[in-house]
Amino acid sequence: MGGFVRDLLLNIPNQDIDIVVEGEGIPFAACLAEEFGGRVTSHEKFGTSVVIFPDGYRIDIATARMEYYKYPGALPTVEKSSIKSDLFRRDFTVNTMAVKLTGANAYCLIDLFNGERDLRSREIHVLHSLSFIEDPCRLFRAIRFEQRFNFAMGKQAEAFMRSTIKKRLVDALSGARLFNEIKILLNEKGPMGCIRRMQELDLFQFVSPEMLQAPKDIEVLERLESVFSWADRVITADKPDVWYVYFLGLFYSLKEDAFLKAVDRLNLPTRMKNSLQADRTHCREILELLISNKEWGPKEIYYAFANLSIAAVVYLMALSSTDRLNQYANIYFTEYQGKAEPALTGDDLVGMGLEPGPAFQSVLNALREARVMGSVSSREEEVALVEEQFLKSR
Ligand code: ATP
Ligand code: MG
Numbered sequence: 001m002g003g004f005v006r007d008l009l010l011n012i013p014n015q016d017i018d019i020v021v022e023g024e025g026i027p028f029a030a031c032l033a034e035e036f037g038g039r040v041t042s043h044e045k046f047g048t049s050v051v052i053f054p055d056g057y058r059i060d061i062a063t064a065r066m067e068y069y070k071y072p073g074a075l076p077t078v079e080k081s082s083i084k085s086d087l088f089r090r091d092f093t094v095n096t097m098a099v100k101l102t103g104a105n106a107y108c109l110i111d112l113f114n115g116e117r118d119l120r121s122r123e124i125h126v127l128h129s130l131s132f133i134e135d136p137c138r139l140f141r142a143i144r145f146e147q148r149f150n151f152a153m154g155k156q157a158e159a160f161m162r163s164t165i166k167k168r169l170v171d172a173l174s175g176a177r178l179f180n181e182i183k184i185l186l187n188e189k190g191p192m193g194c195i196r197r198m199q200e201l202d203l204f205q206f207v208s209p210e211m212l213q214a215p216k217d218i219e220v221l222e223r224l225e226s227v228f229s230w231a232d233r234v235i236t237a238d239k240p241d242v243w244y245v246y247f248l249g250l251f252y253s254l255k256e257d258a259f260l261k262a263v264d265r266l267n268l269p270t271r272m273k274n275s276l277q278a279d280r281t282h283c284r285e286i287l288e289l290l291i292s293n294k295e296w297g298p299k300e301i302y303y304a305f306a307n308l309s310i311a312a313v314v315y316l317m318a319l320s321s322t323d324r325l326n327q328y329a330n331i332y333f334t335e336y337q338g339k340a341e342p343a344l345t346g347d348d349l350v351g352m353g354l355e356p357g358p359a360f361q362s363v364l365n366a367l368r369e370a371r372v373m374g375s376v377s378s379r380e381e382e383v384a385l386v387e388e389q390f391l392k393s394r
Contacts, residue, residue: 018060023063349363
């Protein structure tokens with residue numbers, strides 16, 4: 001049901017099978033696991049389970065919620081009403097379709113809210129006028145499906161969205177939920193479409209009123225796509241997390257206090273806060289160096305890039321699309337990357353009689369530098385360098 005059936009009708013591969021059981025979902029999940037040799041994890045409180053099969057494949061199983069009883073008389077039979085009320089709690093009509101798996105009409109489409117019609121006309125409609133108010137996450141979910149499938153928002157749904165935003169109901173979302181929705185949008189195939197739409201609806205104000213306020217911010221983000229294809233060709237080590245690079249772009253030009261407030265609003269984990277902070281600082285430092293310095297030598301090139309996260313490299317290349325920076329980046333990634341790693345390890349240094357400790361870092365740095373400059377190219381030459389520079393004087 002839900003996304004799986006929607007994608008089935010759109011002819012888009014989707015492995016996320018959700019099963020809803022009218023009755024007891026948890027015992028059903030247990031039987032399914034037993035029959036096919038899987039493991040079950042269940043939440044009694046919600047009546048939900050996940051069955052995980054030996055090959056890692058997962059199926060979500062829910063119990064149809066009986067919220068229907070809060071509105072007596074609305075629907076004719078108990079059996080139908082339970083699935084109907086379950087589907088009625090969904091976000092958009094295109095996500096309300098299911099396939100019946102048992103009994104009469106098995107394998108027929110259950111389409112109680114005109115999901116198929118809306119799928120054909122490629123429109124997103126909510127099930128009732130309070131949908132976005134009930135759960136403002138749906139504002140972001142609407143953008144997800146609209147952009148991913150190139151659907152249009154229904155006229156009414158669009159008006160409901162705008163009034164929910166005007167009432168500032170996004171303020172009621174927890175940091176974790178808001179962050180999660182933004183991350184999902186940045187992970188979509190076309191993140192720029194999602195970003196433009198969020199901006200057009202003025203949704204970034206709920207993270208920070210200052211976010212993406214300068215026209216340059218968007219221009220930089222727009223350049224990212226071509227930088228990613230450059231990175232794909234040139235950067236062989238780690239691949240950058242696409243969503244994170246766009247995320248960095250949202251935070252890049254915020255002033256320090258706005259940055260801290262935004263981090264706080266999204267309740268970002270300390271590690272992510274620190275990496276955003278470090279990437280912002282490093283990118284700025286390198287831009288400064290580009291302005292003030294003349295030609296960079298191998299050492300400058302090496303240290304500029306060696307200290308940057310891969311995500312920051314990508315963002316930096318979009319920030320400054322100068323020939324000089326391009327040239328340096330190409331030199332670094334085609335000539336230095338990987339080749340600067342010394343053959344000697346910390347253990348080797350201990351073996352040579354050096355005291356383990358912070359001083360090791362400067363020894364290793366000297367070795368890297370020498371590799372980059374081409375003054376050493378073998379293990380033996382490294383040993384000679386260490387003896388000459390770090391052991392002789394003692
Ligand atoms: P995706 O392909 O991005 O995973 P999906 O439609 O499968 O899209 P999920 O977030 O995986 O979306 O959620 C599964 C289903 O649960 C949806 O199809 C939708 O019917 C329902 N759902 C999820 N979140 C909400 C929500 N906030 N409000 C209402 N229904 C929701
Ligand atoms: Mg899904």
